[in-house]
Amino acid sequence: MLNVFTLSNGRLVQVEIDQLSDLEQLQPIWVDMESPTREEKRWVKQHYGLSIPEDATGEDIEESARFYEEDNGEQHIRSDFLIDDEDESRSVRVAFILNQRNTELKSCGVLFSIRDEDIPVFRLLRMRARRVPGLIDDAKDVLLALFDADVEYSADALEGIYDDLKKVSAQVLEGSITDTYAQEVLADIAWQENLNGRVRRNMLDTRRAVSFMMRSKMLDAEQFEDARQILRDIESLDSHTQFLFDKINFLMDALVGFLNINQNKIIKIFSVASVALLPPTLIASVYGMNFRFMPELEWKYGYVYVLLLMVASAVGPMMYFRRRGWLK
Numbered sequence: 001m002l003n004v005f006t007l008s009n010g011r012l013v014q015v016e017i018d019q020l021s022d023l024e025q026l027q028p029i030w031v032d033m034e035s036p037t038r039e040e041k042r043w044v045k046q047h048y049g050l051s052i053p054e055d056a057t058g059e060d061i062e063e064s065a066r067f068y069e070e071d072n073g074e075q076h077i078r079s080d081f082l083i084d085d086e087d088e089s090r091s092v093r094v095a096f097i098l099n100q101r102n103t104e105l106k107s108c109g110v111l112f113s114i115r116d117e118d119i120p121v122f123r124l125l126r127m128r129a130r131r132v133p134g135l136i137d138d139a140k141d142v143l144l145a146l147f148d149a150d151v152e153y154s155a156d157a158l159e160g161i162y163d164d165l166k167k168v169s170a171q172v173l174e175g176s177i178t179d180t181y182a183q184e185v186l187a188d189i190a191w192q193e194n195l196n197g198r199v200r201r202n203m204l205d206t207r208r209a210v211s212f213m214m215r216s217k218m219l220d221a222e223q224f225e226d227a228r229q230i231l232r233d234i235e236s237l238d239s240h241t242q243f244l245f246d247k248i249n250f251l252m253d254a255l256v257g258f259l260n261i262n263q264n265k266i267i268k269i270f271s272v273a274s275v276a277l278l279p280p281t282l283i284a285s286v287y288g289m290n291f292r293f294m295p296e297l298e299w300k301y302g303y304v305y306v307l308l309l310m311v312a313s314a315v316g317p318m319m320y321f322r323r324r325g326w327l328k
Helices: 036-048 120-131 138-170 178-213 221-276 278-287 302-324
Strands: 003-006 011-016 032-035 067-069 075-083 088-099 110-115
Touching: 003 036, 011 120, 032 036, 036 110, 067 178, 075 138, 075 178, 075 278, 088 138, 088 178, 110 138, 120 138, 138 178, 138 221, 178 221, 221 278, 221 302, 278 302
Parallel strands: 032 110
Antiparallel strands: 003 011, 003 032, 067 075, 075 088, 088 110
16 A cells, blocks of 8 residues: 655645556655555656665564665664554564655655554554644654654553553452462463563664664754654653563562462361371271281270271361361
8 A cells, every 4th residue: 555645734635546647746745655565666666766675674684774874865764663452462663764855856855664564653643644733844754753653652552551450450469369360360461561561672662763863963953852852751651661560570479479378278278187187097007906806806896986086086186276277
């Protein structure tokens, strides 16, 4: 899918491209390609003179090659954007190519973005740019706005983790944890830990991308201040992610502690039972010895006496354990 965005009365206007001739009458500031076909890549190369690398959104690209500047002035940035779905959370690689100036198109710069799937941050920016006039002035504003929206999206994900952990905390601290219930809680905690880690990694990647834009001196004074504000927002989120990691570890330790208590209760039952059965076992072993004169032959009530003695020897320790509270 190939979408071209132009400015009209300070608002971002989206135009979907179906053929090459649709590009001729447009002066875009942003060309967005979502899973572009070979034909759409050919249109971009023919009209804008831009060759899109085959591994533009590849995950195995070297870290040192994610941010660089070509000899012709093109700025290349490959950054990850967070997607927080109900089924899974993941990061999607997006390749940006910023042409600072294109004299043939009489444009002060065009931002090209290449991605493999739809990303919530892109939808959020399009919605805001249509509603808020003056939000976007040039291609660099588009790139900064995307990073700013990504930080806000990550903040929303952290708020969701706070809400979920609040429910988990109430469940864990109740104290009545069964093995089945603990398995569900552990899965929920592991999910939140994974999402929190992805948010932290995503913020690290965004910080690197914004820092590259600031170091490359492509930003004017106002845009430079916007970039600094984005970095300050990222720093504030870092403390939240660290707090969430600590809270997750606390809940994990508390849950494991409750599981250990449940297991100790089971072991205590077996320990008490084994101690209580020691006297009857001793009596049965003594009574079963091969005497010269067997009690059951010499005494009419021998069996009854020994059985009552065994029961009494077991009940006595159990009553003692109960009085000490060891059976609770």
